[in-house]
Amino acid sequence: MTEFEMDLPEVSAERAYKLMLSLANERVSCTGAETKAAERLKEEAESAGAECAIETFEASCGRVEEATLTVLEPYEKEYTVTGYIRSGSTPEEGLELELSYVEDALEANLVGAAGKAVLVNGRVGYAMYERLQKAKPAAIISYSGTIYDREGETDLDIRKLRETYSGAFGDNIMLNLRARDALEMVTLGASKVRLKVKSRRFNGYSRNVCAVIPGTEFPDEIVSFGAHYDSVEFSTGSYDNMSGSVIIMEMLRYFLKNPPKRTVKINWYGSEEQGLLGSKAWTAAHKDELEKHVLMINVDVAGPILGSEKIFTMGAEPLKNYVDAMMKEMGRAVEVKEHVYSSDSVPFADNGVPAVNFCRFASQGAGYMHDRRDDPALAFMSAKALDITLQNVLAFSKRVVNAPVFPIEKKISDSMKDSVDKYLFRKK
Ligand SMILES: [Zn+2]
Missing domain, CATH: 3.50.30.30 (Glucose Oxidase; domain 1)
Structure with a gap:
């Protein structure tokens, strides 16, 4: 390795941020814009040298053609x-x-x-x-x-x-x-109203974008990365969650350059905002291989300049302590908690795969999601801020993916199982 090569950055937040800006537009479940974003992510992954496929799934959709409300009395x-x-x-x-x-x-x-x-x-x-x-x-x-x-x-x-x-x-x-x-x-x-609603239901199609890099030493142990790329209406979905999508694109680039010991799968999920439909469809379609999945790493929201770093673990009790200790050892300021994070990691934990969620939340009033204010034009996000989460994900991932012995037990604690069941409305 020459000195010049050693200085090459492993990942680039600038490149990731540019990709995020180029995809800053509404990408609602089952729309042409969502499909277009899926194709764009696939192109980007392939141009980086990855094997990548789009997996289509059916999603329940609808359209409201008319909705009115008139107060009649008093x-x-x-x-x-x-x-x-x-x-x-x-x-x-x-x-x-x-x-x-x-x-x-x-x-x-x-x-x-x-x-x-x-x-x-x-x-x-x-x-x-x-x-x-x-x-x-x-x-x-x-x-x-x-x-x-x-x-x-x-x-x-x-x-x-x-x-x-x-x-x-x-x-x-x-x-x-x-x-x-x-x-x-x-x-x-x-006290009295007249309502009119004309609503239509139909099945539409949404897409997951899936890339894979085979492991060099333990190909049968899979670490899968996930981020949803769809948005809600009226939002550019940059903070939530093209930011996470571009972070895992950088992870893909990193592991293409530095072949991983374990197999790495990188999935961009569609229709998360409609109830985790993409990750639910993916885990259902890949049920047979889930026994090989040793960990899911999810990134959902990053980039706000004024914000705080969080990691939510979903597994057995030692997972939280392990991640917390590792972050402290590396001098990384992240609050680590055990918590069911409402995102694509849930279907994995539900299938027995422990998960670690990385997020950077905007401070109160310093960034918004799920409406038109999730927009890079409001300048509450930056590549520098995105880099904080990106570096945390990278530092954690390269250690676990390449560990001589996989350090995380494949176990979901009873209390976490219970919380996941409640989250999925199976229990009160
Ligand atoms: Zn999200």
Whole structure:
């Protein structure tokens, strides 16, 4: 090795950041933009010299063609709403319903809610949806954003009635409105509404991009890297999560140049934002090989200039201590916790594969995800900040991938299994 070669950087945050900027556009599940991003990632991986394939999977999709809400009593006003994707539809002429504000939809809030339209606080989670469906309202209205939002400066969220919800508790008609408008309706005592929703469901296709580098010494032991490359509506999905996608692209480049002792798989997952659909599809399609997977390394959110480094481990108790000690030994400032991180590592842990999640969270007010403010134009991210997470991932990965004896026991603790079951709504 010449001196010049020794000075060559192993990975480049500048190159990664440029790739992130070139893919900074909305990439929603099952859209042409998502497909295009998949093809672009595949091209990039292949141009680096990797073997790479796109694996297509079916995903439940939907489109809302029309959604309206008009307050009829005690005043008349039409509000801007979005229909939930996969919402039920009203009859063509719409539905006139009594309206009740049921706050967090606790049992006592829901007495007498049957047959009414109910307005609930914030996000409709699984347990809330279950309580709501038991009370049999005719329609469910949620709100999002803040009471300070101004139209034109913000987008009204498009939410989805997930299959896991409707499959367990049945369908309903679901609408979302602005927090500001919800405030006005409750202040003025809106008591009767007319709703109209025209919604269509269909199966679409989403894609995982999969690259592999065979191990030189232990080819039958696989360490797989993951990052989702899809985004939500209105977002460029740069912070969440092209940042993680480009970090694992750098890991691919690193292991192409420095052949790994264990087999390395690098997967970019589609449709994560719709309920981890890509990683669920991948683990289902590759069930037979999962016994060879010794670890999953997931990167989901990185890049904010003002932020903090976190690692969430999902495995047996010693995994957390091992990662924490290794980071301290290397002088890397990362908070390490055992925690079910809501990302593509979950289906792996669910299949017995321990996982380590790397993330850099923006400090409060210094970066946003899941709306139009996840945009590099707002200048809250940088290559330098991306490099912090990239170097953490690299330092950790090259040690474990090339360890003479694999240092992590392939075990998920009972408490972690329990937490994963709760996360996947199998337990309360
Ligand atoms: Zn994400």
